[in-house]
Amino acid sequence: MSELRFDGVRVRFGTGRSGMVAVDGVDLVVPSGQVVGLVGESGSGKSTLARAAVGLAPVSDGRITLDGVALSHGGRGRSERPVQMVFQDPYSSLDPRMTIGDSVAEAIPRRALRGSAARRAEVVRLLDLVGLEAGRADAYPGQLSGGQRQRVALARALAGRPEVIIADEITSALDVSIQGTVLNLVRDLQRQLNLSMLFISHNLAVVRYVSDVIAVMYLGRIVEHGPAEDVLGSPRHPYTRDLLAAAPDADVDNLTRIESDPVLRAIADAEPADPHHPPAGCRYHPRCPVGPLVLPERSDCLTVEPGMDHPNHAACHYATEMLTARGLGDPRL
Incomplete structure (x- = not known):
């Protein structure tokens, strides 16, 4: 088991006025043996943060550490x-010219197993671990279904003897009919191997199913973080509540309220801000249903950037007030 930690991580692409900060000062911990679900819309910076952890995106500031030791990606296989x-x-993550067995074997550290017989036996073991028959080792990616290819990708990741697994939208390219089986596999593997995992998705129902902790990301920053039951059961940040309202099993009364109010409807339909030029103050204020567009007295949202409110784990000036108002049945909230 290992703890993956992001401390003030910043990822910038490009230079000058044309540059874009995709990840902006993210602090996040993936505790040993737990699953942290990272959720947010497309373009929020989730995948960029994941790629930074494995050396596929440049870290311009901050540190990514594993058990307190900075991750280094240079000079290592x-x-x-x-x-x-x-x-x-x-499909794109597997070489279509290599058999499944060769792809998985390639990921096994050379120093871990020596001899072709031992490596073949390890490939069979890994395929069995992800629910594939040994005979699939001779097949090519094009001969497998999407769900089977994703199982191979999981086996290949496990072959590297990792301390942490990052799963980036691993069910979004699959048919709905097989998403559940892959999620069950991920959950079973995590519990069986006691893995630390960062599970990334835009689907809150998926994140709810596998995660112990949930972090919500918007325009490059974490805006809410906490135990899954707290974040999903009593969200503190308006963005989290809007994500829940947009889910297929959203509260009907909440959806009706948004549809019947033209101001809230216009805000709900608003596009995310340009990541090249994020708004001043709270980045969510142009879309916030409880922000200054609806409640003009909350003008500080326009200029003052909210920090993470640690008692409520939400980057919102009015997290505490919103919880109180919701408890009193305030119809706006």
Whole structure:
């Protein structure tokens, strides 16, 4: 078990006025043996943060550490990296010219097993671990279904003997009918192997199913963080509540309220801010249903950037007030 920690991590692409900060000062901990779900819209910076952890995106500021030791990606073989990533598209992450067995064997650290017989036996073991028959080792990626390819990608990640697994939208490219089986596999593997895992998704229902802790990301920053039951059961940040309202099993009364109020409807339909030029103050204020567009007296949202409110784990000036108002049945909240 290992703890993956992001301390003030910043990732910038490009230079000058054309540059963009995709991840802006993120602090996040993936505790040993736990699953942290990272959720947010497309473009929020989730995948960029994941890629930074495995050396595929440049870290311009801050540190990423594993058990207190800074991760280093230079001069090490890919299979020896302690943080392994499973990508969204299982087909593009596998070499179509290599058999499944060869792809998995390639990821086994050379010093871990010596001899072709031992490596073949390890491939069979890993395939069995992810629910694939040994005979699949001779197949090519194009001969497998999407769900089977994602199982191979999981086996390949486990072959590297990782201390942390990062799963980036691993069910979004799959048919709904097989998403559940892959999620069950991920949850079973995590519990069986006691893995630390950062599980990334835009789907709150998926994150709810596998995560112990949930972090919500918007425009490059974490805006809410806490135990899954707290974040999903009593969200503190308006963005988190809006994500929940947009989910398929959203509260009908809340959706009706938004649809019937033209101001709230306009805000709900608003596009995310330009990541090249994020708004001043709270980055969510142009879309916030309880911000200055609805409650003009909350003008500080326009200019003052909210910090993470540690008792409530939400980067919102009015997290405490909103919880109190909701408890009193305030119809705006």
